[in-house]
Amino acid sequence: xxxxxxxxxxxxxxxxxxxxxxxxxxxxxxxxxxxxxxxxxxxxxxxxxxxxxxxxxxxxxxxxxxxxxxxxxxxxxxxxxxxxxxxxxxxxxxxxxxxxxxxxxxxxxxxxxxxxxxxxxxxxxxxxxxxxxxxxxxxxxxxxxxxxxxxxxxxxxxxxxxxxxxxxxxxxxxxxxxxxxxxxxxxxxxxxxxxxxxxxxxxxxxxxxxxxxxxxxxxxxxxxxxxxxxxxxxxxxxxxxxxxxxxxxxxxxxxxxxxxxxxxxxxxxxxxxxxxxxxxxxxxxxxxxxxxxxxxxxxxxxxxxxxxxxxxxxxxxxxxxxxxxxxxxxxxxxxxxxxxxxxxxxxxxxxxxxxxxxxxx
Ligand SMILES: Nc1ncnc2c1ncn2[C@@H]1O[C@H](COP(=O)(O)OP(=O)(O)OP(=O)(O)O)[C@@H](O)[C@H]1O
Ligand SMILES: [Mg+2]
Numbered sequence: 001x002x003x004x005x006x007x008x009x010x011x012x013x014x015x016x017x018x019x020x021x022x023x024x025x026x027x028x029x030x031x032x033x034x035x036x037x038x039x040x041x042x043x044x045x046x047x048x049x050x051x052x053x054x055x056x057x058x059x060x061x062x063x064x065x066x067x068x069x070x071x072x073x074x075x076x077x078x079x080x081x082x083x084x085x086x087x088x089x090x091x092x093x094x095x096x097x098x099x100x101x102x103x104x105x106x107x108x109x110x111x112x113x114x115x116x117x118x119x120x121x122x123x124x125x126x127x128x129x130x131x132x133x134x135x136x137x138x139x140x141x142x143x144x145x146x147x148x149x150x151x152x153x154x155x156x157x158x159x160x161x162x163x164x165x166x167x168x169x170x171x172x173x174x175x176x177x178x179x180x181x182x183x184x185x186x187x188x189x190x191x192x193x194x195x196x197x198x199x200x201x202x203x204x205x206x207x208x209x210x211x212x213x214x215x216x217x218x219x220x221x222x223x224x225x226x227x228x229x230x231x232x233x234x235x236x237x238x239x240x241x242x243x244x245x246x247x248x249x250x251x252x253x254x255x256x257x258x259x260x261x262x263x264x265x266x267x268x269x270x271x272x273x274x275x276x277x278x279x280x281x282x283x284x285x286x287x288x289x290x291x292x293x294x295x296x297x298x299x300x301x302x303x304x305x306x307x308x309x310x311x312x313x314x315x316x317x318x319x320x321x322x323x324x325x326x327x328x329x330x331x332x333x334x335x336x337x338x339x340x341x342x343x344x345x346x347x348x349x350x351x352x353x354x355x356x357x358x359x360x361x
Contacts, residue, residue: 003088003107003184005051005074005217010083012069015040018081032240043069045241047083053184054215056207060228061238067221070238071187074219075108076100087185087217105134109178113190117162117170123149124158126173130181141180148180149173151210168199175207179214188220192227204230225264229253229273237261250278270337274302279336280318280326295319296328306333 013021013035021040024030032042044066051057059067072078074085076092085092088107092100109130117126125132128145136144146158152172162170171192178186192200204227211218222228228235229249237245237252245257253273256262277298294308295317305328308316315327 003053003217005057005185005219006084006086007047007049007070007074008084008086010044010047010070010073010085011042011081012044012066012073012078013040013042013081022082042241044073044080047236047243049236049243049246051217051219053217054211055233056211056218056220056231058228058232058235059219059221059238060223060225060232060235062223065238066241067223067238068189071189071219071221075104075110075185075187077104105130106181107183108185108187109181109183111174111178111186111188111191113193117173119162121162122158123154123160123162123165123173126162127158127176127180130177130183134181144180144182145176148176151179151213152176153206166199168195168203171195171203172206175203179210184217186216186218188218190221190223193222193224200227207231225268229268237264249273250275254278271302271306274336276300276302276305276316276318276326276328279305279332280328281315281332282326284315284327293317295324298325302333302336309333 011022011025013025015021015035016039018040021030021035021042024035025032025042025045032045035042047066047070049057059070061067069078073080074087076085076095080093083093087103090103092103095103118129121129124142124145127149128141131141131144146155149155149158152175154169154172154176157165157169162173165173171194174191192203195203207218207220208231220231222231229252232249234246234248235252236243237257239260245252245261247255250273252261253265253268253270256265275298276296279302280298291314293312293314296305296308296319298318298320300308300318305316309328309330315329317324318326318328
């Protein structure tokens with residue numbers, strides 16, 4: 001059984017008098033820039049979220065936005081200046097060094113960008129490393145390492161040396177090492193960023209597949225929005241130490257919290273992210289389902305929706321559990337693909353006062 005991870009008002013300040021800096025940030029008597037001119041870095045400011053078992057929670061942000069600092073507080077490598085981290089009902093912030101090391105070795109695994117494999121150990125012994133640290137007997141750790149390697153698509157490579165493997169395969173050994181320990185919490189910091197695009201895509205797919213089986217609690221850090229949207233059940237967008245939005249890929253695409261988030265999403269291929277649920281007009285619950293035409297479900301991908309729309313002579317009905325929950329007129333599809341202000345055909349879609357197309361979840 002995996003466990004829930006909770007971050008509660010986390011702050012990390014580097015420099016002089018960190019507690020005082022937190023107080024000034026809390027009371028709005030100083031901002032990050034003012035602190036910086038005093039030589040103080042507020043790396044993480046008031047971060048709160050919870051991650052459910054089985055979820056991939058992605059933290060996305062530019063270089064220096066505080067992602068790694070946040071992650072290091074989650075596994076106790078860095079002590080928060082203020083706030084709490086709870087995992088499996090336990091407050092990690094209150095633990096002694098020794099208790100923390102114990103929790104880290106049993107419950108939490110990290111996968112880094114440049115995963116350091118031991119060159120003079122076999123692939124199996126590399127994958128078994130975390131178990132060795134835990135003192136698991138050899139036969140058992142080899143069995144579990146082999147299982148984890150198989151999960152990561154490396155069956156047959158157990159007795160090879162790291163330098164016989166490609167970069168992508170080496171990264172998978174890193175992932176296998178993390179999985180072999182049975183840790184519930186998997187923390188991944190830019191784990192796929194050093195890989196070639198195709199291999200990277202492959203690893204993303206593999207992680208999604210693995211997660212369906214393993215249902216770990218995963219926090220994945222990336223500065224790549226496309227990766228965030230592919231992997232994340234939810235995404236936290238960080239800017240200058242603060243989380244500025246938490247939401248699904250669709251939320252972030254359709255309802256960016258501010259111009260900063262919106263500017264990030266400009267280059268995203270919307271057709272890959274959006275589903276019928278996000279683009280449908282749920283005000284209209286027409287009787288199109290009465291005809292024998294093809295319908296969509298809320299989860300139908302945008303691309304499939306376009307194909308259905310091309311075959312159906314009227315708006316596509318979105319059907320959930322036998323009920324029509326919305327419709328998608330063809331011009332609405334066009335509107336969602338481009339810049340919504342400029343796109344023709346979305347004039348008939350409901351808009352909020354800010355002029356954004358409203359999509360109801
Ligand atoms: N040990 C430290 N001492 C002082 N400042 C630090 C320390 N660690 C991080 N910082 C600062 O905190 C801020 C956030 O850094 P962090 O490494 O968390 O960012 P990041 O989002 O992971 O960036 P990247 O994408 O480049 O990895 C940066 O301004 C960084 O310089
Ligand atoms: Mg980092």
